[in-house]
Amino acid sequence: MKVLVPVKRVIDSNVKARVKSDHTGVDLANVKMSINPFCEIAVEEAVREKEKGVADEVVAVSIGPAQAQETIRNALAIGADRGVLVQTDADPEPLAVAKLLKAVIEEEKPDLVLMGKQAIDGDNNATGQMLAALLGWPQATFASKVEIEGGKAKVTREVDGGLQTLEVDLPAIVTADLRLNEPRYASLPNIMKAKKKPIDVKEAASLGVDIAPRLTVLKVTEPAKRQAGVKVESAAELVAKLKNEAGVI
C-alpha cells in the first residue's frame, strides 16, 4: 500500500504571529518555520503503518517555496521514503492546494492520503475535505485512531459530543487530529539518512492547474488587545468582584 502525506511549511507553533504594520499580512521574515503540527502527526501515522508492514511506501508532498524542501526533509527524517515539492511562491488557497494535490495523486496513485486536519497559519481546516470531493473519494476527518485492513480503513473521529467510527473503502482521505499519535523525535542518524532520500521538484505551473486566488485579502489587522486586569487576594474577594463589579454571577 502506498500512502501520500501532504505537509505544509508554517510558522512554528511556539511563535506568536505579528501583523505587518502596512496591514498586508503577517510578518514571516526571520520567523521560525516548521512542519505544520497536524501534518507531522499524519507523517508519523503513515510511518507507523509502514513499520507494521501495512504500507510499503510513504511519499511526502509539499506545495510551497523552495524552503518547503526542509519541511519534506522533516517528514523524511520521521521515516517517509521520498518527497515531492510542488514549487510556487504564491501561497495557494485550500482549493488550489487540493487541485495541485489531485494532480500529484493522479500521477502517484496512492491507496491512502493521510493529511493534517488544519494548517495553523490559515486555520482553514478545508483542504482534505476539498481534495476528497475533487477525487470523489470517501473522507474521514479529525481522526484519533486509524486501523487499515483488507482495503478499508476504520477511523475513529473526534466529533461534536464525542467520538464517531466510520469505515471507508480505500482509496480515501483521512485527516489527523491531535490525539492520533505523538510524533517521534527524529534521531540524528535518521536526519542524516533523510538528506539522501530523493525529492522530486516540479513547478506548480507545470501541473496545468488554475491556482489563481478566489479571495482578495483587503487587509490584515491585529485583534483588539485584552488588558490584564487585577489580582485578587482571596476567593471571597473574587466572588465579590464577580457579583458586584462584573455582574456575571
Add this chain to the structure above:
Amino acid sequence: MAVLVIADHDNTHVRETTHKTVTAALALSGDVDVLVAGKGCDAAAAEAAKIAGVRKVLQAESAELDEGMAEAYQALVTPLMASYDAVLTPATSQGKNISPRIAAALDVAQISEIIEVVDASTFVRPIYAGNALETVKSSEAKKVITVRTSLFKAAAAEGGAGQVEKIDAPAAPAHTRFVGQEVVKSDRPELAGAKIVVSGGRAMGSAEEFQRVIEPLADKLGAAVGASRAAVDAGYAPNDYQVGQTGKVVAPDLYIAIGISGAIQHLAGMKDSKVIVAINKDADAPIFQVADYGLVADYMAAVPALMDALAAVGK
C-alpha cells in the same frame, strides 16, 4: 440574493449555533432558508421554521445525513445551490467536516470561520490562532462560508412563520459506512453556547481530580465544562471539551481557567470571553495577561474556598 443555512440540531431541537448562523445569514440577505437534515427531525424542522427571519425550512432525512456523512451532504446540498447564492454552516466539527466538500464540488473557495459580515461579499476571519484578523472579499458567484458562532447574537427563536418543505435525500454514499459512536451525555449546558464556562488544565493531574474539582464548581454555577489540550491529551477530560485554536471557540460571559497556563492555542479559544478569571499558582503564567481577575493560588485550596464563597452569596 438567497442564502441557505445548514442547521446544527439533534433532530428534536435546533442548537443555538443555528440561530447565530441565521443572524450572520441575515446580514447577507433577507431571504434566508434553513436546511434541517437528519432522521426523525420533524420537531427540529418545526423549531427552525419559527426562528425570526427564516423564510422556509428544507427538511431531508436519511441515516447517512443523520450520521453526518460529508459525502451525503455534498450530494444533497450541491444541487440545491442552483437556487442559492450562499450557504452558511456553523463551524462545529460537523460543519467543518461537510462545508469544504460542498465548496469544492461547486468549485469555489470556502471562507472559513467568519466572525463578521462586512457586506454580502466581504468577511472578517481570524487566522494564526486569532493573532491576526483577515478581511477577505469574494467575487465568486456562490459563497460557501462557515461561521464562528461565538461572536454572533442568536436570532430570536420565535417570530418566523416559514413553511417546512420536505425534500428527497440522496442515495447512500457507496464507500463510507457508519460503525458506531460514543457520545458523552451530560445535563450541563453545551460548551458552545454556555454563559459560564469552567475549564481545567494539566494541573488537575488525573481524570478523577478533574471530576472532583472542576465539575462541582461548574454545577454550582450552572456552567459548561471545558479543558486545555493537555488535560484532554492526558485523558482527564473528553476530547470535545477542548477549548482552543484547534478545539472549540467560546465567548461566554464568564470563563474560569483553573490550572491552565494560557498557551497561544488555548487563548485562541477563549480570549473573546466577557470576563476571564484565572486561578494558577504561578504568578507569571501567561493566562494572567488576559485575565480580568487573577488569583495566584494552589487550586487545591482556592477551589474549595471559591465553593464556600459562592455558597455564602447563595449560589
